[in-house]
Amino acid sequence: MxxxxxxxxxxxxxxxxxxxxxxxxxxxxxxxxxxxxxxxxxxxxxxxxxxxxxxxxxxxVVYSVYIAFFQWDPLDMTHTFVGIANFQRVVADDQFWLAVRNTFSIWALSTFPQMLMAIALANVLRNPRLKFKTFWRTMLLVPNITSVLAVAIVFGQLFSRDFGLVNLAREWLGMPNHINFVSETIPGHIAIATMITWRWLGYNALIFLAAMLAVPNELYEAAAIDGASSWRQFTNVTLPGIRNTITFVLVVGTIGGLQVFAEPLTLAGGESGGDSRQFSTLTLFLFEQAHMGNWGYAATIGIMITFIVLIISGINFFFTRRIANGENVQ
Amino acid sequence: MKKLIARVAATAVALALPLSMVAPAHATAAPVTISVWTYGNVIEPQALIDYKKIHPEITIQLKKSGLDAHHQSLITSFLANKTPDIAAVEVSYSGYFRSYPQYFTDLRQAPYNSGSIQSNYLPWRWAQGVGYEGTVFGIPTDVGGMEVAYRTDLFKAHGLPTDRTKVGKLWPTWDAFFNTGKLYQKHLSKAEKASCTKLKVCYGFIDNAGTVYNAVLNQGTQKYYQNDGTKDGKLIYATNPQVSKAFQTTANALASGVGTNINSFTNDWNVGMNKGIFATILAPAWMMDYIKQQAPKTKGKWDIASLPGGGGNLGGSQLTIPKSAAHKSQAWDFIKWYLSPAEQLAIFKKYGLFPSTSVLYNNPALKNYKDPFFNNAPVGAIYGASVQTLHPIYEGKKERAIDNIIGQALSRVGLKKQSAAAAWAQALNEIKNAVG
Structure with missing residues (x-):
C-alpha cells in the first residue's frame, strides 16, 4: 500500500x-x-x-511535440519534416502575439473585478444576521452549473449592437451611442469578461466564504472590544485570514483564464475571433490553425501555451512562497 | 466478475443466435441502421419520414453539427477509421476533400455507376463532387442559386418600382444596384437618417453590402485556385482579377453606405428582417425558408428579382459515402432516392431547397411554382434561370480559410476601421501566412 x-x-x-x-x-x-x-x-x-x-x-503530449516538427495536414499520407521552422514562425507571428495580448487582457478584466466582488459577497454572506443562508449560497452556484455555450449565446444576444439589451439600457440611461461589442476590442473584452465573471463569481465567493468562516471568532471579538469598526475588522482580521485563499483563487483563475475559449468563439461567431482578430485567444488560435489543416503549427502553439503556463506558474510559486514565509514570520 | 462475464456472454449469444438464423433467410428485410452526418438542414425531416414508408427496415440515424464542427469531425473520423455511412460535404469544404479522394467511395465504380445518373444534374454542381484525379466522391444536393429578395412595401415607400421585372431592370450591373441603393437612402425619413448618425440603428437598402463579395466572385470562372491536375491545385488568389474585382466592388459598396452592416444570421439580422431595417437581401434559394421562419409576419411583403451581373450561387452540398462505411449499398440507395429529381422537387416545394437536378428546370411543376410568401413570385423559374448561367469553378483546398480572411478584411472596411487598400494588403498577407 x-x-x-x-x-x-x-x-x-x-x-x-x-x-x-x-x-x-x-x-x-x-x-x-x-x-x-x-x-x-x-x-x-x-x-x-x-x-x-x-x-x-x-x-x-509526446505526439504533439513530435508533429510540431512537421508540416502536418491530417489527411495527408506523408508529412514533411520542417525542423524548427514552426517555432521560428510562431515567434515571428503577429497573430500569435495578438492572441497572447487578448488572452491576458480578458484574463485581467475578468479576474480582478471578480475577486473584489467575490470577497465583498462572501463578507455579506458571512454576516450572522443574514436570513436564508443556504438559499443564498445555493443561488450563487446556479450560474456555475449553466452550460458555457448557453451562457455565451444569451450574453451574445444581450450584447448585440442594434437591438441588444445592454445597448438599449445605455440608451435609456441617457447614453444614446450604441457600442459595437462584437467589433470593438476593449468593449468586446469587457463583454467576454462579464460572461466569465457571471459564471465564476458565485463559486469564488463560496470559496472565500469558507475561508472566512475558518477565521477564529475570538479575533473578531477581540477586535470589537478594542473598538474596531466593521471596516477595520474586515481589513485587519478578515483579509489577512484569507490571504492564502486569495492566492489560490488567483492561481485557479489564471489557469482558467489561459483556457478561455467558448465565450470568444461564440461572441465572435468564428474561429478567427472577429474582424480584427480581437477575440482570438491562445486556445482559439490553436483551434483555428488545427482546423485549417496546419496540425504541426497548431501543436507548436500548444507547446508555446505550455511555456507561458510554466512561466506564470513560476511567478505564482514565487509569490505563494513569499506569502507563506511572511506568515511564518508572524 | 466471472458471473458478469458469463452473463454478458450469454446475452451476446442469445442476441446473435436469432440474428444469424434469420439473416440469410430474409437478407433484404434485415433491419439496418445507417448513420448520416450532416450540418444545418441538408437532410430535411420530411424525407426521413417518407423514406421510412418505403424502407421500414432502414433506420436513419442523423447527426447534425455546426458547419465547421461537422467537417472537422469528419476529418477525425477518417483518421480513426470510424466513419458514418453518409456524410455531407459543403461546397466551401469540397475543395479540401477533393484533395483526398482516397477517403471516399468512388461512386463511378460498380455497383454505384454514378455515370448513369450524372446527366440529371447541373454540370457545375456535379463537378463540385469530383476529386482532383476524376473520382466522383459526392452527389450534389440542392443548389444555392442567388437572387435579390426585396421588400415591396419598403420599395414603394422609398420611391422605387415594386414589380419584379421592373425592379430587375433597375440593376443590370452591380454599379446600377448600388445607385438604386443610393436612391433608396435619399428617401429615408429624417428620424431614420438621424438614428444612424447618432450611432444607433442604421437603416439601409441592403442588409450587408459585404455579401456582394461572394456573389461577384461566383460570377467568374475561377476563384483562388486553378486545377493543374495536382492534389493541392495551384494558388492564383493574388493574380486572379476576379478576386480583386469582387473585393473592390464590395469595398465600394460598403463605402457608399447603402448597407446596414448587420451580419447575416445574427440576432440583429433576425430583428432587422421583422422591423424593415433593410429592404434587400442577397438570398440563395435555401434562405427563403429562413426568412419565412424568422419573419412570418412579413408574409406577402417580399418579392424576388434577378441578381445584378447574371446568376449567382451560395452554398450547396454533396452527399458522400466514406470508404470505410459499413452499409454502403443501403447508403447509396438512400442517396439515389433523396437526390433523385422527384424527391428534390418535393423538398423544394416544402422547404425551398432548389433542386440541383437540371432535368427539372423545364418541368412545369417547378417552372410554374409560385410562393405566396414572396408575393407569388415564380421562384422555380427565377432560380432555375439563375443557376444555369454559372460556370463550373474549381473550388480549392483551403478556400474556407481564404474566404474567412477576406470576409474579415471587408468587415473592417465596412466598419471604417481600415481603408480598402490597407485591408486588401493585410488580407493578402494573412492568406499567404495561412495557405502559402
Whole structure:
C-alpha cells in the first residue's frame, strides 16, 4: 500500500482500489505468497491511473511535440519534416502575439473585478444576521452549473449592437451611442469578461466564504472590544485570514483564464475571433490553425501555451512562497 | 466478475443466435441502421419520414453539427477509421476533400455507376463532387442559386418600382444596384437618417453590402485556385482579377453606405428582417425558408428579382459515402432516392431547397411554382434561370480559410476601421501566412 499513499489521493483512485483490496484479503491464507507479491500488487493497484494517464495524458503530449516538427495536414499520407521552422514562425507571428495580448487582457478584466466582488459577497454572506443562508449560497452556484455555450449565446444576444439589451439600457440611461461589442476590442473584452465573471463569481465567493468562516471568532471579538469598526475588522482580521485563499483563487483563475475559449468563439461567431482578430485567444488560435489543416503549427502553439503556463506558474510559486514565509514570520 | 462475464456472454449469444438464423433467410428485410452526418438542414425531416414508408427496415440515424464542427469531425473520423455511412460535404469544404479522394467511395465504380445518373444534374454542381484525379466522391444536393429578395412595401415607400421585372431592370450591373441603393437612402425619413448618425440603428437598402463579395466572385470562372491536375491545385488568389474585382466592388459598396452592416444570421439580422431595417437581401434559394421562419409576419411583403451581373450561387452540398462505411449499398440507395429529381422537387416545394437536378428546370411543376410568401413570385423559374448561367469553378483546398480572411478584411472596411487598400494588403498577407 506504500506506493498508493505516495500518490495524490483522488476520489476516483480510492474507489478503484477498494474492490481490489478485498480480493487480496480473500486470497490471504497463504501468507508467504502475499508477502512476496506485496511490492508488485502496488503496481497493479496504480495501473488504472497510470494506463489512463499514459494513453490520454502523456501519449498526446509526446505526439504533439513530435508533429510540431512537421508540416502536418491530417489527411495527408506523408508529412514533411520542417525542423524548427514552426517555432521560428510562431515567434515571428503577429497573430500569435495578438492572441497572447487578448488572452491576458480578458484574463485581467475578468479576474480582478471578480475577486473584489467575490470577497465583498462572501463578507455579506458571512454576516450572522443574514436570513436564508443556504438559499443564498445555493443561488450563487446556479450560474456555475449553466452550460458555457448557453451562457455565451444569451450574453451574445444581450450584447448585440442594434437591438441588444445592454445597448438599449445605455440608451435609456441617457447614453444614446450604441457600442459595437462584437467589433470593438476593449468593449468586446469587457463583454467576454462579464460572461466569465457571471459564471465564476458565485463559486469564488463560496470559496472565500469558507475561508472566512475558518477565521477564529475570538479575533473578531477581540477586535470589537478594542473598538474596531466593521471596516477595520474586515481589513485587519478578515483579509489577512484569507490571504492564502486569495492566492489560490488567483492561481485557479489564471489557469482558467489561459483556457478561455467558448465565450470568444461564440461572441465572435468564428474561429478567427472577429474582424480584427480581437477575440482570438491562445486556445482559439490553436483551434483555428488545427482546423485549417496546419496540425504541426497548431501543436507548436500548444507547446508555446505550455511555456507561458510554466512561466506564470513560476511567478505564482514565487509569490505563494513569499506569502507563506511572511506568515511564518508572524 | 466471472458471473458478469458469463452473463454478458450469454446475452451476446442469445442476441446473435436469432440474428444469424434469420439473416440469410430474409437478407433484404434485415433491419439496418445507417448513420448520416450532416450540418444545418441538408437532410430535411420530411424525407426521413417518407423514406421510412418505403424502407421500414432502414433506420436513419442523423447527426447534425455546426458547419465547421461537422467537417472537422469528419476529418477525425477518417483518421480513426470510424466513419458514418453518409456524410455531407459543403461546397466551401469540397475543395479540401477533393484533395483526398482516397477517403471516399468512388461512386463511378460498380455497383454505384454514378455515370448513369450524372446527366440529371447541373454540370457545375456535379463537378463540385469530383476529386482532383476524376473520382466522383459526392452527389450534389440542392443548389444555392442567388437572387435579390426585396421588400415591396419598403420599395414603394422609398420611391422605387415594386414589380419584379421592373425592379430587375433597375440593376443590370452591380454599379446600377448600388445607385438604386443610393436612391433608396435619399428617401429615408429624417428620424431614420438621424438614428444612424447618432450611432444607433442604421437603416439601409441592403442588409450587408459585404455579401456582394461572394456573389461577384461566383460570377467568374475561377476563384483562388486553378486545377493543374495536382492534389493541392495551384494558388492564383493574388493574380486572379476576379478576386480583386469582387473585393473592390464590395469595398465600394460598403463605402457608399447603402448597407446596414448587420451580419447575416445574427440576432440583429433576425430583428432587422421583422422591423424593415433593410429592404434587400442577397438570398440563395435555401434562405427563403429562413426568412419565412424568422419573419412570418412579413408574409406577402417580399418579392424576388434577378441578381445584378447574371446568376449567382451560395452554398450547396454533396452527399458522400466514406470508404470505410459499413452499409454502403443501403447508403447509396438512400442517396439515389433523396437526390433523385422527384424527391428534390418535393423538398423544394416544402422547404425551398432548389433542386440541383437540371432535368427539372423545364418541368412545369417547378417552372410554374409560385410562393405566396414572396408575393407569388415564380421562384422555380427565377432560380432555375439563375443557376444555369454559372460556370463550373474549381473550388480549392483551403478556400474556407481564404474566404474567412477576406470576409474579415471587408468587415473592417465596412466598419471604417481600415481603408480598402490597407485591408486588401493585410488580407493578402494573412492568406499567404495561412495557405502559402
Amino acid at each position: 506504500a506506493t498508493a499513499t505516495k500518490k495524490p489521493q483522488t476520489p476516483w483512485r480510492v474507489s478503484t482500489q477498494a474492490p481490489a483490496k478485498k480480493k487480496k484479503s480473500q486470497k490471504a491464507p497463504d501468507g508467504a505468497v502475499v508477502k512476496s507479491l506485496n511490492g508488485n500488487w502496488g503496481y497493479l493497484f496504480t495501473a488504472p491511473f497510470v494506463v489512463m494517464f499514459l494513453v490520454f495524458g502523456l501519449a498526446p
